[in-house]
Every structure is written in C-alpha cells, then in structure tokens.
Amino acid sequence: MSEALLTALANLATLEHLFHLALGVMLGLAIGAFPGLGGIAGLAIMMPFLYGMDTVSALATLVGLVAVIPTSDTFTSVLMGIPGSSASQATVLDGFPLSQQGRAARALAAAFTASLMGGIVGAAILTLFVQVARPLILTFGSAELFMLALLGLSMVGVLSGASLVKGLAACGLGLIAGSIGGAPATGEFRMTFGIDYLYDGLPLVIVGIGLFAFPEITELLRRNRPIASSRMPAADWFEGIRDVFRNWFLCLRCAGLGTLIGAIPGLGGTVVDWIAYGHVVQTARDKSRFGKGDIRGVLAPESANNAKEGGGLVPTLLFGIPGSGAMAVFLGGMVLLGIEAGPAMVSSDLDLTYTIIWSLALANVLGAGSCMLLARPIARLTTIPFNLLAPFMIVVVSFAAYQATRQFMDLAALLAIGVLGVLLRRFGWSRPAFLIGFVLAPQAEGYLNLAVQFYGWGMLARPGVVVILGITVVSVWLGARGQRGRGRGVGSAPTESMAAATADGSRRSPPARHVGPQLAFVGGAIAVLLYAVWSSLRLSPLGRIFPLSVAVATLVLCVALVVVLRVRPAVSSANVDLEYDADAAKGAEQSGSEAVAGSGTWRSAGWFGVLVAAVGVLGFLPGALVFFLTFLRRKAQQPWGLTLALTACVIVALAAAANLLLVELPGGLVAEYVDQPWLTGQVR
Amino acid sequence: MSKMDRRKFLGSAALGLGGLGLGGLGGLGLGLAPSPTRGQSPDFSGRIVELIIPFKEGGGSDTWGRFNAPFLSRYLPGQPTVVVRNVPGGNSIAGANRFAARARPDGLSVLGTSASTQFPYLMDDPRVRYEYRDWRVLMAYGTGGVAYVSAELGIADATELGQIADRELLYGSQGPTSLDLVPVLGFKLMGLNVRPIFGMSGRGAGRLAFERGELNIDYQTSTAYLRNVVPLIEQGDAVPLFSWGALDAGGNLVRDPTFPDLPHYGEAYELLHGEPPSGPGWESWFAFFTAGFPAQKLLVAPTDTPDEIVAAYEDAVHAMRRDPDYIARMPAALGAYEQVTGPAAQRIYELATDVPQSARTWVRTWLKDEFRVNLEA
Known part of the structure; x- marks a missing residue:
C-alpha cells in the first residue's frame, strides 16, 4: 500500500500531470458555473483532445474536470437560488437567503472552503477505505439500500417546517411525482397521459430548478430590488473562511458522510446534500435560523458534495458501476483510455487508484482555490437591480432546464413545476420535503421490491437493516427534539426579507374567511391523488402497490389538512398564505388600498411563460431575442441603447455556448418548416 | 473556431440582432446550403458530421460512438469534424424517432442504434415511429x-x-x-x-x-x-x-x-x-x-443516401481498421469483435431487423402470458 502511495505521489508531482489537472479544473469550473450542464458537456469538448494525450495526462484532465463540478455550481445556488446540479440543491436553502441579506461573499467563501476541506478529507478517508471497500460494499444488499432510502426520507421530519402534516403530504406528493414513468418492477408506464416525454419520468434538474429557482425569481421580480437587500459588509470573505474553522467538526462529519454515501452504489449521489443538511439541522442546538441564512446550512451540503465525488470513485473503479452521471462519463473516458475498472484496481493497479484519488483531492484544492478568488467580485452580482438581472436568470434557467433531455418539453415541464413551486412556497408546503420524496421514489420503490423478493420478512433480521433502522430512529428523535417552539421551519420558511415585509416580523395566520386559496390548493392535491389512485388500479399488483399506498396515505393527510383549515384556522400552524401576509403588510403601509392577492406573482411568472412561448414558436435564439427586447423595454423600461447592448450580449453568449459545447438549442415550430441551422444554435 | 466559422458565427449573430422577420427571411435563403449531391464523390471538408447516439453520455453506446468518431473524422473524405450528439429519452426511442423524422440523406447525420432500439421496433412498441427499412447500414458491431x-x-x-x-x-x-x-x-x-x-x-x-x-x-x-x-x-x-x-x-x-x-x-x-x-x-x-x-450496434443513414456516400463510409471503416491507433485501442475499448461494413454488415442488418412476423408475434404472446406485459397499451 505504501509503495503504491509513493508511486502515486511520484505520478502526481510531475509538472505535466499538474498542468493537465489544472487544465481539466479550469474547464470543469467554466462549465460547472453554467447551471444544468455539468461535466458531461465538458467531456464532449474534451473528447477530441483525449486521443492526442498520453494516458496519465488524459486521466488527469478527466479527473480535474469531474472533481470541480460540484464546486463551481455553488455560484448560482448561492447567488441566484438556482441549483446548478443535484449536488447543490440543499445549498440553496441557506445560501440564497444569505445572499439576500448581502452576505453572498461570506456564503461563497464558506462554501468553497468547506468544499476544499471536504475534498481533502474525502481523499484521506478513501486512501484507507479503498482497501476494504469491496467486501464492505457487498454487505449493502437491496434490503440495506431500501433502508438507506428510508433514512433519506426520514429527513422530511426536520425539513417539513412548521406543520409536520403538510411536510409529510408534500413528501407524499413528491413520491407520486417521482413514480411517474416506467415502474421499476414491471416496466409499466404510470401517469404518463400518453405523453412520450413523461415515459422517462420528470428530470431531477427541472424539478430542482422549478421548485427552488422559479418561485424565487418570480418573487424577486415582483419586488424589483437587487437580490441583496442590504449593503455587503467589507470583511465578509474572511468571515466565511472563519465559519469553516468554527464548525470544523461539522464539516468533518459531513465530509465523512458524503464519502461513505457516495461510495454505496445504487443510492446515487443525489441525496447526499440533503442527508448532510438534515444531519446538521438535527444535531444543531439552535435551529431557529435554518432556512433563513444559517451558515451551517451551507457548510454541511458543501463539505459533503465534494467528498461524495471521491466516494463515487469506489464503485466506479472497483465494480465498474458508476454512481452518478458524472461518474458514468468518467468511466466512459477510462474505457476509451484503455483503463479497465474492476477488482484489479485495488491489487495490481492500486497505484493508479491512488493517483486518481489524490488527483481528485488536488483538483479540489485548485478548483476551490480559484473559486475563492472569484467569490468576492462575483458576489457583487447580487447588487444589480433585479430588472436587469432577471432576464439573464430566466434565460439561464431555461437553458439549464433544456439540458435535461434537450426537448422543448423540458421548458414546458419547467413552467409547470415552477407554478407548482410558487404554490408550494405560497402556502408553506415544504419544497425540500417534496424534492426528497421525488428523488427517493424510484430508489425506495425499486429496492423495496427487490428486497421483498430476495428476503421477504427475513430482511428485518439482517444486521445492516437493523443498524440503519436504528440510525433512522435516532435521527428522527434528534430531529423531533427541539422541534417545538422552533417557529416557522426550514425550507417553508419565508425568507428574511419576506419576514421583514410584515409589520412586526412575526407572521400571522390568515383568518378563517381567507383560507379559500389554501383550501383550493389542497383540493387540487386531492384531485391529483385521486387520479393517481384511479390510474394505478389498472396496473399489475407489483406496479400498483407503491403509488397506490403512497397516494392513499397522502390523501388521508390532505383530508386532515382540510379539516384543520376549516375547523381551527386561527390556531393551526398549517395555516400559511404568504400572499395574504404580503397583502396584509401592504395594507399596513398604504391603508385603504385594495390589493388583489397573488396577481403580482402570476404576472411575474408570466414572464417565464413569455420566454417559453417565444422559444416554442420561434426557437431558442430568436425566442430569447424577442424575450429580452420585450422584457427590457416593457418591464424594466430601459432605453433602447442598453436594451440592444444587453440583448446582443446574451444572444452572442448563447450562440457561442451552443457552438463550443456542441449543444443543440430547441428550434421551435418555425424550425419544423424552415430548415435553418442557426435556429438551433448551429451557426458554423 | 476557425476563421471561416467565426465569420459565419458573427454573421448569424448579427442576423439574429437584425430582427426576427428579417432573420426568418434570411434563414429561408440560407437554408439552401450546399451539401454533397448524387453522382459525385462526396467531399465533407469543412463540414460537421453528427453521430447521433440516442442515449445519455457515458454508457456503452456513447463510448462506442466516441471511440469511432475521431477515426471516422480521420478517414471520411475531406476529414470532417465528427461530433457525437447524445439525444437520450425513452431508452433510445426518442432519439431514433427524431432521426427518422429529420435526417437528410447527405451523410452529415448518422445514427448509432443499439439492441435497445431494435427490440421495441421488433415488438411493435407503440412509441416507435422509426422503420429500419427506411435506413441502410453503414457499419455493424456485435458483441457476445x-x-x-x-x-x-x-x-x-x-x-x-x-x-x-x-x-x-x-x-x-x-x-x-x-x-x-x-x-x-x-x-x-x-x-x-x-x-x-x-x-x-x-x-x-x-x-x-x-x-x-x-x-x-x-x-x-x-x-x-x-x-x-x-x-x-x-x-x-x-x-x-x-x-x-x-x-x-x-x-x-x-x-x-x-x-x-x-x-x-x-x-x-x-x-x-x-x-x-x-x-x-x-x-x-x-x-x-x-x-x-451480433447486431448490437448499428450505424445507419436514411435509405436514399447516395451509394457514393455509403461507399465513402465503408472505405473509412476499412481504413480505420488498419490504423495502428485503432488496432492498439480497439481491444480495450470495444472488445475482440470486429466492426464490419459492406455485405457482412448488410447480412447482419437483415437478420436483425427483418425478423419474421411469426417470431415477433410469438415473443409478444410469450411476454403477455408469462409476465402480463401488454405492448398494445
């Protein structure tokens, strides 16, 4: 082992290796900063060059590229509330409120320092772990994987906000949304409405962006102020670094968590950030600030998600089974380079494995280091008036969503889920709970199905199952402790600036005669659930059992909600309507003026609709052109000079991105009749 | 980006700025870009060849496509840039459908299908809107x-x-x-x-x-x-x-x-x-x-692709199989099976896609009886 380590070190220390690693890192950062692209597009650019390189250099570039994807996507998560990839969804919860308070530099510095630390700790753990990983991973059977999915779901307890019933119901809706598409056990298609797009289920990127970024952008548009509501403190950047050292043990725990969960094949890295986030909320003594800009809510997911990439190497290298999309690309690259993943990676090729692991750590240092330097200038983005920033953000978000499957339907799905996100936010339904349900639905169902077939009730006697069950119980108990008196909970919490909008900062429940909109929303959820029940009755027993039982359970929760809202609206913590609050606040400011609830939100959301419609008809580039011109003139009321300049910038940038990254943009209806390459961004 | 590309690129950016109506009209004119035509030996120089892989990045088909792309690029006449374009969805059905609807017989876009594309076709999956008889094979690659x-x-x-x-x-x-x-x-x-x-x-x-x-x-x-x-x-x-x-x-x-x-x-x-x-x-x-x-991966083009273009692809496959780089990398990347073209590929293609109706029906019935899979739904 020590010999292999030394060989790896010698490999690593060569100038050539470092150069190629840095090359990969720069490429990965540039691409990762673009939400939705991830490292997959990076590989596409790199492939032609891979052939000219020798194996070690090519591998170094590849590792550099993969390592930093969860680093640079932090920029959009923190600054704009746009989760760039599944790895940074939880970062949004506290990172974005921090930006809104003018603390973007602190949040970014803390995130990157945590990333850096997570990457190094991960590599250190892996160095020892990789030796024993094979037998250990093999102890994780289907039953254990199902229990891990349950552990993930149990995080809903601390993420559901003030009302546990609503959090569970949101999770149930997420589980139903996650079971759209082919059933794991039988391949039957569920709730697809005959739409081809839904046969594969809804893409995670779109659900993440629709739930988190869409409602926030809509809200900011309505208020039309810079993202940062107050001035940025000068020495905030150092404060962020200090935060990591103050919470070093938390970062260490989350890095370990990230490495181990990332190493388990089958669960995937998609929930690592949520489990880390749930962990910090559960173990924190003072939970009152989570969801409103608690720095620990940034540290936990960020230290876990870089460590996760290291953990993800284990199944990729040892079993040839990639744990994530980025790892699948990495494995593909390895195959092309003639490196064979398999058991040999921990025996005869151990030095190669160590080279990869420590290259990954080094790449993290390089990547996080460069991001640190950029953090302060880039944080200034949050001080730009939102009317100027918004059209960029809307286009970027749509571009990111379109990367999911590269069909126009991606944009339609974004719009639909975005509207759902707005409603969930307005009525205080936990969006993280919904997302966790969505992410874990296929895993929970798939592994339960397998576990039951392999073990039956015997699964409960497996030691691994018992251990994980114990951890779940403890974690739920930890979460329940201190749940009382926490006030408005995580995720569903109104952001700081929102709370400030109410007269005294404390929120009021709408009186009984104003619960109509809430009841209508619950009614809508009930209708969806009834449809889920009805449509699952046509399926075979194996395809039916999961959506049916989830839908029935969620129906019970929804009916309970209706009862609570009807009978005791005044005292119920489930009674939340942010629109009512905002109107009440407005009423306090300008007494007597009649406010129409929600109209501002829908007008703002309408701008997304304008873009999607324009793209649908004209194609992405011309659609974005029309959207930019309209938005800047009509909404932002900018002079023609600035309008044209900004529009030109964005069109050129989009066309350049499409060309350099070999990404095809949607052509729209026009492209069906006019065969024109520049409609789809192909302007060579 | 070459100088030529940049000029075109800036040109169309300006076009885009020029307003939509004008752009649309300009687009109609530009739509008649030159492409290799019948009867001449094709020349792809300066062109982009799209190798469409109907799967996500990183899987077996993607690796196959990315392995071949640079070699095709090297040996197709005029040395075009061959790019792999992933169009995932519906376990390859979406990408194949789109190819069937849009591809032109100019050799500039070709599709790499896989067993996952062939099977739903053979089982008459209702989502399938492609027809293997509308395509012709350029290269076939099997495995065991x-x-x-x-x-x-x-x-x-x-x-x-x-x-x-x-x-x-x-x-x-x-x-x-x-x-x-x-x-x-x-x-x-x-x-x-x-x-x-x-x-x-x-x-x-x-x-x-x-x-x-x-x-x-x-x-x-x-x-x-x-x-x-x-x-x-x-x-x-x-x-x-x-x-x-x-x-x-x-x-x-x-x-x-x-x-x-x-x-x-x-x-x-x-x-x-x-x-x-x-x-x-x-x-x-x-x-x-x-x-x-044996027919797991097929590289196809629309059936009315001129023989000259198909011959150019076949020559490129022959040439790349003699490339020392190819010989060195092939076993690790793809295994010991040779990629075939010409009559050998044609025979495999027919065996794999022209399956007697009796066999297709038999399998459908078997799936229904055994696993209650109803493909008509």
Missing part, C-alpha cells in the same frame, strides 16, 4: 455474452446443468422487454427453473447483486465478463456455463471466438436435452439474439 452461475450450486460446467434443472434460480433483469429478454427466454426454453427479478438498473447492478449472493445466475456481455466476472471465477465464486454464441458467414450459430472453450447456447441446450433446439420458441430466441448481440 457469457452466462454463469454461483459456485454454491455445486456444478462445474454446462455438462452438469441437469443437476440444477429443478432448482429455482434467480436472475436479475432490467425488464421483460429489455435486452434481458434473450437470457430469460433462453433459460426458459432450456427448461431451467429461472425466476427473473425485474427492476435491475443495469447489467452492472445485476452483477453486483450476484456478488452479494442475492442472485445465483447471471450473464455479462463479453467485455464486462472479462473485466469483472473472470476474477470471480478465479476466486472460485462463479462458474461459467456457456456463451450465447456468434454467427458464422452463413448466419449459423457457432462458438464465440472470444470464448472458444465454452459451449454456445445451442450446444448447452443439446447437452441438457440430447437434441439441438428447434420449434417456434427457438426461432424467436434466435431472431432476438441476433438483434441483441
């Missing part, structure tokens, strides 16, 4: 597979299969209509008592469950078998039974040249039953086996 069992079953090779004929064996399948149809139907016809467990996320997941002891029969395609199963056999955890086999020039099932010591499926059947397999079930298995393994 080896079935193996857990050493705990106590048999040494295929000759002792009879000893476990009554035992319930568990096999991890990705789904009744996936490529795993070939092993599941194969075991069934052989009379083995194999219970398929559906819901595996891939062949790798099946192998992992086998290693965990949750499953006791499995198969892997050749490269994965060599990398990950041979070590298990050496450790004494797994026992190889038979390969699916390969096709000879006459289209007959023969031993897989990668595994000359293992009996092929037909031989293993004969070891168990004393006579070679026959009947409609066998014919259906053979048809789907051909579509799934």
Whole structure:
C-alpha cells in the first residue's frame, strides 16, 4: 500500500500531470458555473483532445474536470437560488437567503472552503477505505439500500417546517411525482397521459430548478430590488473562511458522510446534500435560523458534495458501476483510455487508484482555490437591480432546464413545476420535503421490491437493516427534539426579507374567511391523488402497490389538512398564505388600498411563460431575442441603447455556448418548416 | 473556431440582432446550403458530421460512438469534424424517432442504434415511429455474452446443468422487454427453473447483486465478463456455463471466438436435452439474439443516401481498421469483435431487423402470458 502511495505521489508531482489537472479544473469550473450542464458537456469538448494525450495526462484532465463540478455550481445556488446540479440543491436553502441579506461573499467563501476541506478529507478517508471497500460494499444488499432510502426520507421530519402534516403530504406528493414513468418492477408506464416525454419520468434538474429557482425569481421580480437587500459588509470573505474553522467538526462529519454515501452504489449521489443538511439541522442546538441564512446550512451540503465525488470513485473503479452521471462519463473516458475498472484496481493497479484519488483531492484544492478568488467580485452580482438581472436568470434557467433531455418539453415541464413551486412556497408546503420524496421514489420503490423478493420478512433480521433502522430512529428523535417552539421551519420558511415585509416580523395566520386559496390548493392535491389512485388500479399488483399506498396515505393527510383549515384556522400552524401576509403588510403601509392577492406573482411568472412561448414558436435564439427586447423595454423600461447592448450580449453568449459545447438549442415550430441551422444554435 | 466559422458565427449573430422577420427571411435563403449531391464523390471538408447516439453520455453506446468518431473524422473524405450528439429519452426511442423524422440523406447525420432500439421496433412498441427499412447500414458491431452461475450450486460446467434443472434460480433483469429478454427466454426454453427479478438498473447492478449472493445466475456481455466476472471465477465464486454464441458467414450459430472453450447456447441446450433446439420458441430466441448481440450496434443513414456516400463510409471503416491507433485501442475499448461494413454488415442488418412476423408475434404472446406485459397499451 505504501509503495503504491509513493508511486502515486511520484505520478502526481510531475509538472505535466499538474498542468493537465489544472487544465481539466479550469474547464470543469467554466462549465460547472453554467447551471444544468455539468461535466458531461465538458467531456464532449474534451473528447477530441483525449486521443492526442498520453494516458496519465488524459486521466488527469478527466479527473480535474469531474472533481470541480460540484464546486463551481455553488455560484448560482448561492447567488441566484438556482441549483446548478443535484449536488447543490440543499445549498440553496441557506445560501440564497444569505445572499439576500448581502452576505453572498461570506456564503461563497464558506462554501468553497468547506468544499476544499471536504475534498481533502474525502481523499484521506478513501486512501484507507479503498482497501476494504469491496467486501464492505457487498454487505449493502437491496434490503440495506431500501433502508438507506428510508433514512433519506426520514429527513422530511426536520425539513417539513412548521406543520409536520403538510411536510409529510408534500413528501407524499413528491413520491407520486417521482413514480411517474416506467415502474421499476414491471416496466409499466404510470401517469404518463400518453405523453412520450413523461415515459422517462420528470428530470431531477427541472424539478430542482422549478421548485427552488422559479418561485424565487418570480418573487424577486415582483419586488424589483437587487437580490441583496442590504449593503455587503467589507470583511465578509474572511468571515466565511472563519465559519469553516468554527464548525470544523461539522464539516468533518459531513465530509465523512458524503464519502461513505457516495461510495454505496445504487443510492446515487443525489441525496447526499440533503442527508448532510438534515444531519446538521438535527444535531444543531439552535435551529431557529435554518432556512433563513444559517451558515451551517451551507457548510454541511458543501463539505459533503465534494467528498461524495471521491466516494463515487469506489464503485466506479472497483465494480465498474458508476454512481452518478458524472461518474458514468468518467468511466466512459477510462474505457476509451484503455483503463479497465474492476477488482484489479485495488491489487495490481492500486497505484493508479491512488493517483486518481489524490488527483481528485488536488483538483479540489485548485478548483476551490480559484473559486475563492472569484467569490468576492462575483458576489457583487447580487447588487444589480433585479430588472436587469432577471432576464439573464430566466434565460439561464431555461437553458439549464433544456439540458435535461434537450426537448422543448423540458421548458414546458419547467413552467409547470415552477407554478407548482410558487404554490408550494405560497402556502408553506415544504419544497425540500417534496424534492426528497421525488428523488427517493424510484430508489425506495425499486429496492423495496427487490428486497421483498430476495428476503421477504427475513430482511428485518439482517444486521445492516437493523443498524440503519436504528440510525433512522435516532435521527428522527434528534430531529423531533427541539422541534417545538422552533417557529416557522426550514425550507417553508419565508425568507428574511419576506419576514421583514410584515409589520412586526412575526407572521400571522390568515383568518378563517381567507383560507379559500389554501383550501383550493389542497383540493387540487386531492384531485391529483385521486387520479393517481384511479390510474394505478389498472396496473399489475407489483406496479400498483407503491403509488397506490403512497397516494392513499397522502390523501388521508390532505383530508386532515382540510379539516384543520376549516375547523381551527386561527390556531393551526398549517395555516400559511404568504400572499395574504404580503397583502396584509401592504395594507399596513398604504391603508385603504385594495390589493388583489397573488396577481403580482402570476404576472411575474408570466414572464417565464413569455420566454417559453417565444422559444416554442420561434426557437431558442430568436425566442430569447424577442424575450429580452420585450422584457427590457416593457418591464424594466430601459432605453433602447442598453436594451440592444444587453440583448446582443446574451444572444452572442448563447450562440457561442451552443457552438463550443456542441449543444443543440430547441428550434421551435418555425424550425419544423424552415430548415435553418442557426435556429438551433448551429451557426458554423 | 476557425476563421471561416467565426465569420459565419458573427454573421448569424448579427442576423439574429437584425430582427426576427428579417432573420426568418434570411434563414429561408440560407437554408439552401450546399451539401454533397448524387453522382459525385462526396467531399465533407469543412463540414460537421453528427453521430447521433440516442442515449445519455457515458454508457456503452456513447463510448462506442466516441471511440469511432475521431477515426471516422480521420478517414471520411475531406476529414470532417465528427461530433457525437447524445439525444437520450425513452431508452433510445426518442432519439431514433427524431432521426427518422429529420435526417437528410447527405451523410452529415448518422445514427448509432443499439439492441435497445431494435427490440421495441421488433415488438411493435407503440412509441416507435422509426422503420429500419427506411435506413441502410453503414457499419455493424456485435458483441457476445457469457452466462454463469454461483459456485454454491455445486456444478462445474454446462455438462452438469441437469443437476440444477429443478432448482429455482434467480436472475436479475432490467425488464421483460429489455435486452434481458434473450437470457430469460433462453433459460426458459432450456427448461431451467429461472425466476427473473425485474427492476435491475443495469447489467452492472445485476452483477453486483450476484456478488452479494442475492442472485445465483447471471450473464455479462463479453467485455464486462472479462473485466469483472473472470476474477470471480478465479476466486472460485462463479462458474461459467456457456456463451450465447456468434454467427458464422452463413448466419449459423457457432462458438464465440472470444470464448472458444465454452459451449454456445445451442450446444448447452443439446447437452441438457440430447437434441439441438428447434420449434417456434427457438426461432424467436434466435431472431432476438441476433438483434441483441451480433447486431448490437448499428450505424445507419436514411435509405436514399447516395451509394457514393455509403461507399465513402465503408472505405473509412476499412481504413480505420488498419490504423495502428485503432488496432492498439480497439481491444480495450470495444472488445475482440470486429466492426464490419459492406455485405457482412448488410447480412447482419437483415437478420436483425427483418425478423419474421411469426417470431415477433410469438415473443409478444410469450411476454403477455408469462409476465402480463401488454405492448398494445
């Protein structure tokens, strides 16, 4: 082992290796900063060059590229509330409120320092772990994987906000949304409405962006102020670094968590950030600030998600089974380079494995280091008036969503889920709970199905199952402790600036005669659930059992909600309507003026609709052109000079991105009749 | 970006700024870009050739496409840039549908299909809107597979299969209509008592469950078998039974040249039953086996692509097979099977896509009776 380590070190220390690693890192950062692209597009650019390189250099570039994807996507998560990839969804919860308070530099510095630390700790753990990983991973059977999915779901307890019933119901809706598409056990298609797009289920990127970024952008548009509501403190950047050292043990725990969960094949890295986030909320003594800009809510997911990439190497290298999309690309690259993943990676090729692991750590240092330097200038983005920033953000978000499957339907799905996100936010339904349900639905169902077939009730006697069950119980108990008196909970919490909008900062429940909109929303959820029940009755027993039982359970929760809202609206913590609050606040400011609830939100959301419609008809580039011109003139009321300049910038940038990254943009209806390459961004 | 590209690029950016109406009109004019035409030897210089892979980045098909792209780029006339474009969705159905609707016979966009594209076509999946008869094959690439069992079953090779004929064996399948149809139907016809467990996320997941002891029969395609199963056999955890086999020039099932010591499926059947397999079930298995393994990857273009362009592709494939770089990298990246073109590819293409209706119907009925899979829904 020590010999292999030394060989790896010698490999690593060569100038050539470092150069190629840095090359990969720069490429990965540039691409990762673009939400939705991830490292997959990076590989596409790199492939032609891979052939000219020798194996070690090519591998170094590849590792550099993969390592930093969860680093640079932090920029959009923190600054704009746009989760760039599944790895940074939880970062949004506290990172974005921090930006809104003018603390973007602190949040970014803390995130990157945590990333850096997570990457190094991960590599250190892996160095020892990789030796024993094979037998250990093999102890994780289907039953254990199902229990891990349950552990993930149990995080809903601390993420559901003030009302546990609503959090569970949101999770149930997420589980139903996650079971759209082919059933794991039988391949039957569920709730697809005959739409081809839904046969594969809804893409995670779109659900993440629709739930988190869409409602926030809509809200900011309505208020039309810079993202940062107050001035940025000068020495905030150092404060962020200090935060990591103050919470070093938390970062260490989350890095370990990230490495181990990332190493388990089958669960995937998609929930690592949520489990880390749930962990910090559960173990924190003072939970009152989570969801409103608690720095620990940034540290936990960020230290876990870089460590996760290291953990993800284990199944990729040892079993040839990639744990994530980025790892699948990495494995593909390895195959092309003639490196064979398999058991040999921990025996005869151990030095190669160590080279990869420590290259990954080094790449993290390089990547996080460069991001640190950029953090302060880039944080200034949050001080730009939102009317100027918004059209960029809307286009970027749509571009990111379109990367999911590269069909126009991606944009339609974004719009639909975005509207759902707005409603969930307005009525205080936990969006993280919904997302966790969505992410874990296929895993929970798939592994339960397998576990039951392999073990039956015997699964409960497996030691691994018992251990994980114990951890779940403890974690739920930890979460329940201190749940009382926490006030408005995580995720569903109104952001700081929102709370400030109410007269005294404390929120009021709408009186009984104003619960109509809430009841209508619950009614809508009930209708969806009834449809889920009805449509699952046509399926075979194996395809039916999961959506049916989830839908029935969620129906019970929804009916309970209706009862609570009807009978005791005044005292119920489930009674939340942010629109009512905002109107009440407005009423306090300008007494007597009649406010129409929600109209501002829908007008703002309408701008997304304008873009999607324009793209649908004209194609992405011309659609974005029309959207930019309209938005800047009509909404932002900018002079023609600035309008044209900004529009030109964005069109050129989009066309350049499409060309350099070999990404095809949607052509729209026009492209069906006019065969024109520049409609789809192909302007060579 | 070359100077030429940049000029075009800036030009169209300016065009975009020039306003939509004007842009649309300009677009109509530009739509008549020159493309290689009939009767001349094609020249792709300065052009982009799209190799459409209807799967996500990183999988087997993607790797296959990305392995070939630079070599095609090197040997197609005019050395065009060959880019792999991934169009995932519906397990390759979406990308193939789109190719069927849009591709032009100019050799500038070609599609790499896989067994997952062929199977739903053969089963008349209602989502399929492509027709293999509308395409012609440029290159075909096959693979093989080896079935193996857990050493705990106590048999040494295929000759002792009879000893476990009554035992319930568990096999991890990705789904009744996936490529795993070939092993599941194969075991069934052989009379083995194999219970398929559906819901595996891939062949790798099946192998992992086998290693965990949750499953006791499995198969892997050749490269994965060599990398990950041979070590298990050496450790004494797994026992190889038979390969699916390969096709000879006459289209007959023969031993897989990668595994000359293992009996092929037909031989293993004969070891168990004393006579070679026959009947409609066998014919259906053979048809789907051909579509799934010897014809696993097909590079196709629209059928009205001029012969000159097809010939250019065939020449490029011949040339790249002599490239020392190709020879050095091929075994590790794709395994020991040769990529074929011309008449050899054509024969495989026909065997795999022109399957008799009787076999297609038989499989559909079998799926319905056995697994209640209703493909009309």
